Amino acid sequence: GAVVSQHPSRVICKSGTSVKIECRSLDFQATTMFWYRQFPKQSLMLMATSNEGSKATYEQGVEKDKFLINHASLTLSTLTVTSAHPEDSSFYICSAASWNTEAFFGQGTRLTVV
């Protein structure tokens, strides 16, 4: 199946700093990319949906100024967690899809804010 690469797989940062997570579709053009957050023993919570070249659509309760999403090309989307705090520590997962196909998921990024 299609491959979605997410980088980094783990990151530890200091409180107040920003962290960027990349999501790349390696062998297909993703018209839509999704960003999810998953807390321990919970399901994936959709944070935002982004279409290439347009602004991301954020889910209710997700601060768009804190979680900056850029989807500049059909193969790359980035999520930047700005001014990270310990409560932002979580497992972040991206997925990529073309219209009318299933979504393919990245490996996830474990973010720890200390």
Next chain:
Amino acid sequence: SQKIEQNSEALNIQEGKTATLTCNYTNYSPAYLQWYRQDPGRGPVFLLLIRENEKEKRKERLKVTFDTTLKQSLFHITASQPADSATYLCALDFSGYSSASKIIFGSGTRLSIRP
């Protein structure tokens, strides 16, 4: 708002038996319903997709049904093996005919297959 419920948080069955997981949703039916497997610390892996006009889909030991009247999908693993132990997530895709699709996940069922 749309709700997705997977009725069992955890399911424990004997190796060789058929595991059946349930996914129920409220409100309007999605264009697609998908099942994923997730292992601890990893991203979900796609298993099967079933469209709203399909009743059943099979892939090797896996079978998915989709009943839009009951607003329910059943996911079966036949001849279950310990290696099937994982969390299984159902996901609803409300893309319809728009490219701005939206995939929402259920809470997942943690399946354990004992030898």
